Amino acid sequence: MTATIFTESELRTAIARELPGVRADLERLVRIPGIAFDGFDHSHVERSAEAVAELLRELRLDVKIVRAGGQPAVLGRRAAPPGAPTVLLYAHHDVQPVGDASLWESEPFEPTERDGRLYGRGAADDKAGILAHVAALRAFGDDLPVGVVLFIEGEEEYGSDSLEQLLADHRDELAADVIVIADSGNWDVGVPALTTSLRGIVNCFVEVRTGQHAIHSGMFGGAVPDSLTVLSRLLATLHDDAGDVAVEGLVARSAATVDYPEERLRAEAGLLDGVSFIGTGRLTDRIWHKPALAVLGIDAPPTNAAPNALVPAAKAKLSIRLAPGDDPKDAYAALRAHLERHAPWGAQVTVTLEHDGAPCVIDASGPMFDAARTAFRMAWDGTDPVDMGVGGSIPFIATFQEMFPHAAILVTGVEDPHARAHGPNESLHLGEFARVCLAEALLLANVAQVGVRS
Structure with missing residues (x-):
């Protein structure tokens, strides 16, 4: 049996036909507050998984909900036509917490359209990724030209702790020639992109201690150091005067082929x-290929309740984004050594790892990447896609690379620079979403043709 060959015009028509229903299904998913973080009601994550499973069943896939000690993932499969390749389509159905609800202009879990954007937590990251996969498959109906495996994770925002075990448990079922990870973004509204590198991450806590208990700031101040001053001085050693990270032993690269216009970056x-x-160097190198170190939070007395006392201990949470090519274990050891070495006035320093994740670099060459670029160019009406880095981290991509070394890994996504993923007023550009859906359908058709020629 020969797979049906779809033309660009036919797929454009099919995607336009399916988009209203796809948007309605996206809005239903956005209304489910599936947050995998501790302290939240995880029954909503279960509801989210069930809703995704139902969407995949409607596509006549073999569907099951799987887990490996963590939150539920959804696995759906349809075998390839004879001689056709198989494509693994990844997205995740869990979302970030809302944060300060007062900063949202509309209810976070009530999807709301304003000025061509759909606002809501998860509207972009990453429930639109799920629906882009669904839209592409609906466009083909029963005449899908490739085999597909949909793997929709349930705890990506919480660190993907059980993902490696899930991949190991279902390795044979997940095996594919091409892996499409729809959890990144595009260069700009109107300009598609393939993500070819991502930074890694090391999050840790540093605690400094100077005394056994709080003491009177007047009676002892001037001779006894307080821990907040110690912590402030220690944190100040992490960057040089230009703002570059000053921790010895971290990898830094200069590899960017495009640059961010300064005014655009300031605005975004x-x-x-x-x-x-x-920092120094090209802006794209600073945010894609060099380490970045941030202080995410400090445990200390609040200003409105602070007594006139020297604080005996203070704690900060630090996050390093690692350049591609660095090793998280080496980077953590370098940061810990720096903090211990630079402790002011003999203060006791304790450094504790929270979690880490590996960076990745993707060799975006070969026929499957050419198929993707052609699909993007068609969906964006002749605009060439950009190969870009991402300063954020998706550590499990390195796991996919290790477990499926012969698969072409295409990192795509629905976000644009104004999506505000993880922040208040997260949103999806609906026009770009339509292009993403069309691009994925075209990609599957192109991959099928590459597979036939191979």
Whole structure:
């Protein structure tokens, strides 16, 4: 049996036909607050998995909900036509917590359209990724030209702790010639992209201690150091005067082939007038290929309740984004050594690892990547896609690379620079979403043709 060959025009028509229903299903998913973090009601994650499973069953896939000690993932499969390749389509159905609800302009879990964007937690990251997969498969109906495996994870935002075990448990079922990971973004509205590198991550806590208990700031101040001053001085050693990370032993690269216009980056970051960028080198190297180190939080007395006392202990949470090519274990050891070595005035320093994840670099060459670029160019009406890095981290991509070394890994996504994923007022550009859905359908058709020629 020969698979049906679909033309670009036929797929455009099919995607346009399916988009209203796809959007309705996306809105239903956004209304489910499936947060996998501790302290949240995980029954909503179960509801989310069931809703995704139902969407895949409607596509006549063999579907099951799987887990490996963590939150539920959804696995759906349809065998390839004879001689055709198989494509693994990844996305995740869990979402970030809302954060400060007062900063949202509409209810986070009530999808709301404003000015061509759909607002809601998970609307972009990553429930639109799920529905892009669904839209592409609906466009083909029963005449899907490739085999597909849909793997929709349930705890990506919480660190994917059980993902490696899930991949090991279902390795044979997940085996594919091409892996499409729909959890990244595009270069800009109107400009598609393939993500070819991502930074790794090391999150840890540093605690400094100077005394056994709090003491009177007047009676002892001037001779006895307080822990907050110690912590402040220690944190200040992490960057040099230019703002580059000053921890010895971290990898840094200069590999960017495109650059971020300064005014665009200022606007997208919401940088205040007069505030300078930090670091040296091209902006894209600073945010894609060099390490970044941030202080995410500090445990200390709140200002409105702080007594006139020297604090005996203070704690900070640190996060390093690692350049591609670095090793998380080596980076953590380098940071710990730096903090211990630079402790002011003999203060006791304790460093504790929270979690880490590996960076990755993807060799985006070969016929499957050519098939993707052609699909993007067609969906964006002739605009060439950009090969871009991402400063964020998706550590499990390195796991996919290790477990499926012969598969072409295409990192795509629905986000644009204004999506505000993880922040208040997360949103999806509906026009770009339509292009993403069309691009994925075209990609599957192109992959099928490559497979036939191979």
